[in-house]
Amino acid sequence: xxxxxxxxxxxxxxxxxxxxxxxxxxxxxxxxxxxxxxxxxxxxxxxxxxxxxxxxxxxxxxxxxxxxxxxxxxxxxxxxxxxxxxxxxxxxxxxxxxxxxxxxxxxxxxxxxxxxxxxxxxxxxxxxxxxxxxxxxxxxxxxxxxxxxxxxxxxxxxxxxxxxxxxxxxxxxxxxxxxxxxxxxxxxxxxxxxxxxxxxxxxxxxxxxxxxxxxxxxxxxxxxxxxxxxxxxxxxxxxxxxxxxxxxxxxxxxxxxxxxxxxxxxxxxxxxxxxxxxxxxxxxxxxxxxxxxxxxxxxxxxxxxxxxxxxxxxxxxxxxxxxxxxxxxxxxxxxxxxxxxxxxxxxxxxxxxxxxxxxxxxxxxxxxxxxxxxxxxxxxxxxxxxxxxxxxx
Amino acid sequence: xxxxxxxxxxxxxxxxxxxxxxxxxxxxxxxxxxxxxxxxxxxxxxxxxxxxxxxxxxxxxxxxxxxxxxxxxxxxxxxxxxxxxxxxxxxxxxxxxxxxxxxxxxxxxxxxxxxxxxxxxxxxxxxxxxxxxxxxxxxxxxxxxxxxxxxxxxxxxxxxxxxxxxxxxxxxxxxxxxxxxxxxxxxxxxxxxxxxxxxxxxxxxxxxxxxxxxxxxxxxxxxxxxxxxxxxxxxxxxxxxxxxxxxxxxxxxxxxxxxxxxxxxxxxxxxxxxxxxxxxxxxxxxxxxxxxxxxxxxxxxxxxxxxxxxxxxxxxxxxxxxxxxxxxxxxxxxxxxxxxxxxxxxxxxxxxxxxxxxxxxxxxxxxxxxxxxxxxxxxxxxxxxxxxxxxxxxxxxxxxxxxxxxxxxxxxxxxxxxxxxxxxxxxxxxxxxxxxxxxxxxxxxxxxxxxxxxxxxxxxxxxx
Numbered sequence: 021x022x023x024x025x026x027x028x029x030x031x032x033x034x035x036x037x038x039x040x041x042x043x044x045x046x047x048x049x050x051x052x053x054x055x056x057x058x059x060x061x062x063x064x065x066x067x068x069x070x071x072x073x074x075x076x077x078x079x080x081x082x083x084x085x086x087x088x089x090x091x092x093x094x095x096x097x098x099x100x101x102x103x104x105x106x107x108x109x110x111x112x113x114x115x116x117x118x119x120x121x122x123x124x125x126x127x128x129x130x131x132x133x134x135x136x137x138x139x140x141x142x143x144x145x146x147x148x149x150x151x152x153x154x155x156x157x158x159x160x161x162x163x164x165x166x167x168x169x170x171x172x173x174x175x176x177x178x179x180x181x182x183x184x185x186x187x188x189x190x191x192x193x194x195x196x197x198x199x200x201x202x203x204x205x206x207x208x209x210x211x212x213x214x215x216x217x218x219x220x221x222x223x224x225x226x227x228x229x230x231x232x233x234x235x236x237x238x239x240x241x242x243x244x245x246x247x248x249x250x251x252x253x254x255x256x257x258x259x260x261x262x263x264x265x266x267x268x269x270x271x272x273x274x275x276x277x278x279x280x281x282x283x284x285x286x287x288x289x290x291x292x293x294x295x296x297x298x299x300x301x302x303x304x305x306x307x308x309x310x311x312x313x314x315x316x317x318x319x320x321x322x323x324x325x326x327x328x329x330x331x332x333x334x335x336x337x338x339x340x341x342x343x344x345x346x347x348x349x350x351x352x353x354x355x356x357x358x359x360x361x362x363x364x365x366x367x368x369x370x371x372x373x374x375x376x377x378x379x380x381x382x383x384x385x386x387x388x389x390x391x392x393x394x395x396x397x398x399x400x401x402x403x404x405x406x407x408x409x410x411x412x413x
Numbered sequence: 414x415x416x417x418x419x420x421x422x423x424x425x426x427x428x429x430x431x432x433x434x435x436x437x438x439x440x441x442x443x444x445x446x447x448x449x450x451x452x453x454x455x456x457x458x459x460x461x462x463x464x465x466x467x468x469x470x471x472x473x474x475x476x477x478x479x480x481x482x483x484x485x486x487x488x489x490x491x492x493x494x495x496x497x498x499x500x501x502x503x504x505x506x507x508x509x510x511x512x513x514x515x516x517x518x519x520x521x522x523x524x525x526x527x528x529x530x531x532x533x534x535x536x537x538x539x540x541x542x543x544x545x546x547x548x549x550x551x552x553x554x555x556x557x558x559x560x561x562x563x564x565x566x567x568x569x570x571x572x573x574x575x576x577x578x579x580x581x582x583x584x585x586x587x588x589x590x591x592x593x594x595x596x597x598x599x600x601x602x603x604x605x606x607x608x609x610x611x612x613x614x615x616x617x618x619x620x621x622x623x624x625x626x627x628x629x630x631x632x633x634x635x636x637x638x639x640x641x642x643x644x645x646x647x648x649x650x651x652x653x654x655x656x657x658x659x660x661x662x663x664x665x666x667x668x669x670x671x672x673x674x675x676x677x678x679x680x681x682x683x684x685x686x687x688x689x690x691x692x693x694x695x696x697x698x699x700x701x702x703x704x705x706x707x708x709x710x711x712x713x714x715x716x717x718x719x720x721x722x723x724x725x726x727x728x729x730x731x732x733x734x735x736x737x738x739x740x741x742x743x744x745x746x747x748x749x750x751x752x753x754x755x756x757x758x759x760x761x762x763x764x765x766x767x768x769x770x771x772x773x774x775x776x777x778x779x780x781x782x783x784x785x786x787x788x789x790x791x792x793x794x795x796x797x798x799x800x801x802x803x804x805x806x807x808x809x810x811x812x813x814x815x816x817x818x819x820x821x822x823x824x825x826x827x828x829x830x831x832x833x834x835x836x837x838x839x840x841x842x843x844x845x846x847x848x849x850x851x852x853x854x855x856x857x858x859x860x861x862x863x864x865x866x867x868x869x870x871x872x873x874x875x876x877x
Contacts, residue, residue, distance in 0.1 A: 090829035092821075092851070097830075122623050125598040129830035132798045136834050146624035146631070149593055149601060155637035159622065162630035323605035325616055355826055360566040361602035365609030 023211060025239035029223045032235060036226045037110035043069060049174060050114045054100060054130065055121030056290050056319040057147055059309045061301075062168050063119075064229055065187040066175040071111045072225035073118070074100045076270030079385045081106070089133050094356040095383040096267055097126045104134040111226060117141040117174055119167070124321035124358065143170050149322055151314045152329065164310035185304040190229055195296040197236040198224075201243075202293050205285055206343045209248050214261075214284035215274045218292060222268040256283040257400045260340055262366075263320070263351040263379075264359040265291035272389065273351055273380060280397050285343040288336050290319060297335070321358035333369060340375050346403040347376040349396070354383040376403060418468040418547075423455055427480045434483060434715070437491075439498075439708050450490045458493055461543045464550035465493060471861050472547065473750040473854075477691040479731035484716040485692040491703040491712060496540045498704045502527050508587030508649045509533070511576070514745070515594030516619070516789050517670075517700060517770050523662040524643055525652035526587070527704055531575040531600075535561075537584055565606050569599055570824035571853065572746045576603035580611055588649050590642060592619035595795040596745055596766075598827040617645050622790065626797070636786035643782075659781040665706050666775075672713035673699025673771045677763065679720045681812045686737065686760045687723035689730035690751035693760070696767035734758045738875035741765075741814035743805055743835060744821040745828045747852055749868045750861065759872040762812040765805050769794030798831045802838035809843060816846045816875045818868065823853035846875065 040050060051063050052073040063070040074096065075081070081102030082095050089101045103109045112118075118140045120131030128144065135142035146163040148156030172178055201217050204210035210217070220239065224232050259282050266273065266289055277284060287293055294317050301312040317335055324330045340348065348370060352359040360381065367377045378399040382388055428451055437445040459466050466476060477485055502509060510521055512528040521528040535557050539545070545553065557578060562569060564577030579586065589607065591600050601618060608616045620638050622631035643654045676695045680687055695716055702709035722728075729735075732755045742748045742764035751761055769792050776784040789795070793804035809817060819836050821828040829851065836847035848871045852864045 088833060090826075090832060092824065092826050092829035094826070125595075125623065126826055126830065128623060129798075129827065133830060133834050136799065136838075144624055144626075146622055148622075148634070149618060149620045153620075153641070155634055155641070156620065158637075159630060159634035162628065162634075163624070166628060166630075323601040323618060325605060325608045325618060327609065327612075355568060357566065357568055357599055357824075357826055358602055360568050361599070361606045362609070363566065364564070365606050368610055 023239065023242050025235060025242045026212065026216060026220065028238065029220055029227075029235050032227055032231065033223050037114075039228070040069070040071070040110060040114045044114060044116075049116045050111075051117050051119060051171070051174070052111055052115035053119040053121075054127055055119070055145070056123045056295065056321075057121045057313045058119050058145060059164060059167070059313055061184065061187040061191050061309055062164075062171060062179060062306065064190070065179050065184040066171055066177065067183075068171065068175055069228075071115065073103070073109075073111055073115070074267050075103065075109070076265075076267030077272065077384050078102075078269060079383075082384050088137050089130065092355055093126055093129070094264070094353045096265060096270075096353055096356070097130050099267075099384065100130055101134060104138045104140070107138070115140065117143060119143040119145065121145040122147045123319040126321075126356075141174070143167060143174075147319075147322070148314075150325075151318050151322065152326065157311065157314055160314045161307050161310045164313070165306055168306050179306065181304070184306075184309075187229075188301050188304050188309070190233060192299070192301065194224060194229065194233050194236065195299055197233065197240060198293070198296040200240055201236075202286060202296075204243055208285075211243060211246055211249075213278065214287070215271065215278065218266070218274070221292060221296075225268070253281075253283070256281050257347070257403050258283050258285045258343065258345045260285060260336070260343065260345040260348050261287040261289060261292070261351060262336055262348050263289070264353040264356040265289055266351060267291055270384065272384070272386070273349070273382065273392070276389065276393055277349065277396060280393065280400060282396065282400060285345055286339050288317070288332070288339060298331075320362070323358075333366070337370070337373055337375070340370075340373075347378065347399065349399070350377050350379045352379060352381045354381065376406070418470075420459060420463065420466045421468050421476050421478075422459075422466075423451075423480055423486070427483075427486075430481065430483050431486060434487065435711075437487070437708050437711065439705050441501075445490075450487060453494065454486060454490055458490075462493060462545070464545050464547045467547035469547050470752065470756075471750075473752070473861070475691065475752050477689060477731070479689055479692055481731075482688060482692055482719065484712060484719045485688065487715065488692075488695075488698060488712055491698075491708065495704055496536065499527070499529070499533070499537070502704070503585040508646075509585060510646070510649070511579075511586055511589040511591065513573075513591040513594070513597060513600050514700075514767060515596050515621075515770070515792070515795060516592040516785075517666060517773070517775075518702070519662045519666050519775070519785060520639055520643060520654070520659060521590075521646060522666075522706075523659040524646035524654045525650035526646050528701075530701075531572050534575040534578050534582075534584060534586075538578065538582060565603055568824055569603060570597075570746070570822040572822060573597065573599040573603045574824075576600075576607055579607050579614060586614050588645070589614055589616040590619065590645065592638075592642075592789070593621045593623075594792075595621060595623040596827065597825070599824070615645075615649070617642065621795065623795070624797075627790070632783070632786045632790045635790055636780075636782045639782050639785055656781050659785075660777060663775045663781055663784065664777055665710075666702070667777065669699045669702055669706055669710050669713060670771050670773065672710060672717060676713060676717050676720055677768070677771075679717060679724055681762065683720075683724040684727060685729040686733060686739070686762070687720050687728055687730055689732045689755050690759075690761035691755075692730065693751075694763065696764075696771045699771050700767050730755075730760070732756070733760055738815045738872050739813055740872070741805075741809045741812055741817050743817060743819040744832065745825070746822055747820050747854075749818060749820065749850075750865060753865050754868060754872065757869045757872045758876050759868075762814055763808055765794055765801075765808060768808065769804075798834055799838070801831075802835045803842075805835065806839055806842050809839060809845065814845065816848070816871060818871065819847065819849045820852060820864075821850075823851055846871070
């Protein structure tokens with residue numbers, strides 16, 4: 021049975037394109053964005069409407085996008101370019117400006133190419149490759165300051181400290197609520213599965229933030245009020261999803277894992293939990309926001325050379341231990357080199373910790389579903405029996 | 414069925430022309446006489462590197478048949494003996510540092526290091542066995558590519574994949590320290606992949622402020638990154654980098670860049686192309702200095718003088734048709750097979766990749782780090798794609814190109830992404846025809862028919 025609050029969220033998402041159109045008629049400015057480090061709080065504080073853009077899972081958009089960008093770009097980037105080219109997605113069509121950050125260099129290219137062909141007003145936010153270095157922190161502060169000026173030009177006003185403080189508080193609350201949703205998954209007490217939690221997270225891309233937070237609160241209250249599930253399915257395999265993003269609309273892998281009795285108990289995805297973690301805006305200023313974004317879990321498209329200080333790896337390892345996951349499924353999208361080139365190293369490092377990893381390399385076509393199913397099933401068989409001395413694996 | 418092609422030989426008649434040239438004088442005082450060069454190019458070289466003398470038409474790096482272009486022969490000598498100089502550096506304890514194109518070698522060399530590109534890794538391994546014939550070299554190269562990809566990812570581009578060989582091979586590399594620039598997205602991940610499982614070679618990434626617009630803080634950031642690079646290189650080489658050292662190196666390399674620009678301008682000014690495609694272009698020599706800038710500059714001066722004479726006398730490069738179709742190449746790391754282009758009625762007049770660095774001027778007074786940072790931040794190839802396209806148009810016009818080929822490697826997410834956009838801008842602004850070609854043949858010597866077929870069709874279209 022669908023939770024009442026979940027249904028409300030779904031209904032709100034359905035109605036949102038109409039609301040956006042209405043807001044535009046009233047003179048509101050819509051800022052679409054793609055990235056990981058776009059400081060949405062600043063957009064919100066200026067009275068602009070932020071909407072996170074991009075969808076996955078549609079092969080047709082991938083093909084369309086490749087006509088503008090390249091068939092060598094990752095399927096998500098191609099699909100996004102397809103969306104820009106087609107211009108039927110209500111959020112892209114409605115966006116008065118689009119912002120891209122350079123954490124993923126292919127996203128930067130997407131920004132350049134969509135700007136040229138689709139003539140949208142486009143903003144870029146520079147991102148350093150090594151967030152830990154002191155010069156990088158300073159550089160990023162300047163980038164965010166510059167980005168803010170561009171947003172202020174767009175809004176026709178300056179960021180007011182009170183509004184910024186309010187927006188920061190609202191976003192902190194949203195992140196905390198999402199963390200709590202994931203916590204229920206972690207401890208096996210969630211009436212929602214991972215896919216549904218993802219749906220709730222993705223709803224936040226589009227909805228009015230105050231309304232979204234209110235709906236999240238309703239959802240959490242409803243979950244808290246439900247009786248605790250006491251008998252977990254002993255046949256299921258507990259999995260953490262890692263790797264390339266799984267964008268709204270891309271359900272191939274999660275559906276398949278579910279069908280073969282897998283339970284995704286958490287993720288460390290750009291499109292999932294990660295944006296809600298490790299964000300502590302101590303100082304409610306533009307600089308404070310810049311520092312907090314720089315100090316969050318580094319995006320997987322940023323290389324890490326310091327093995328002793330690999331926050332992303334430590335976070336994934338900790339998540340496996342915390343959730344008692346039996347393994348990691350590492351999802352890599354075709355031509356997402358930032359994820360695919362990490363695979364061997366990550367697999368070997370996790371193996372040393374006793375954590376098995378299966379890489380699933382795929383794109384948005386349906387042609388590889390059965391091949392993936394076979395691989396996932398085999399992986400689950402191994403995980404189920406790996407501690408059984410009577411079974412050779 | 415295999416076909417044996419006869420090995421190329423320099424005709425004895427040209428020996429006297431070579432004998433009229435000066436000794437090559439290297440930084441360590443070594444002198445190489447024209448007699449020694451002749452002996453190498455006709456006796457030692459063919460024994461050590463038989464594949465390099467192959468006349469197999471598929472071979473993209475065939476020696477030029479323009480045997481009266483003496484500076485061309487001397488350049489080839491420098492290229493072929495580069496491995497010997499690198500071995501000497503290793504013996505003498507001079508650190509070799511893996512870099513990538515995009516920024517120049519000034520700082521690395523001022524710090525007492527020798528920068529080498531990813532292709533060096535493969536080249537070093539290939540050269541551990543001398544006497545390879547064409548087919549043997551071809552198969553050995555393919556096997557190395559496979560090994561490299563296994564170590565990294567099958568989606569890595571052929572060039573950057575070479576970094577993967579460091580996981581399984583022992584090579585005399587003291588550090589991996591590339592600047593990321595905006596040209597390539599795989600290098601960072603390749604270094605990370607190496608680092609995630611090995612600590613044999615220290616690795617460091619020089620960050621680059623990829624962004625759409627100019628900003629003072631971006632130059633400042635790059636300057637700090639260069640300072641940080643200098644500190645790391647100092648630890649590797651044990652040599653302190655003083656401002657005076659760096660300025661001296663900038664002056665030396667500025668001279669190389671200026672000479673290379675001069676050569677190109679003279680080449681472009683000719684009513685007919687003064688050399689064929691294989692001999693054209695000095696950007697790599699101006700950029701890397703054949704691992705020894707003073708001797709590189711000596712050759713660049715000779716090239717400039719010889720080009721001037723040819724242009725003055727209306728000499729056309731050997732092997733070119735009358736009025737060949739002039740092709741400007743965009744992209745990175747790859748160009749069409751020069752011999753093939755010439756045979757089909759074209760000629761390569763330039764490429765944007767290394768040329769971007771050659772066009773860079775570094776100020777010689779003031780803070781050398783700031784000067785380098787300002788120059789690097791303004792590199793046209795690394796700027797926003799729209800700016801890069803406008804700069805490319807200037808080069809296309811200056812070189813009187815008839816068409817533009819944007820070529821990139823399979824697995825290159827980053828150049829491929831803007832290939833269509835750049836060629837569309839060029840088409841719109843110049844009206845010239847353009848073509849985008851994806852190739853998978855870098856480091857390969859066979860199965861090139863598909864890309865050659867496309868190049869040929871493009872040239873045919875231009876010549877109609």
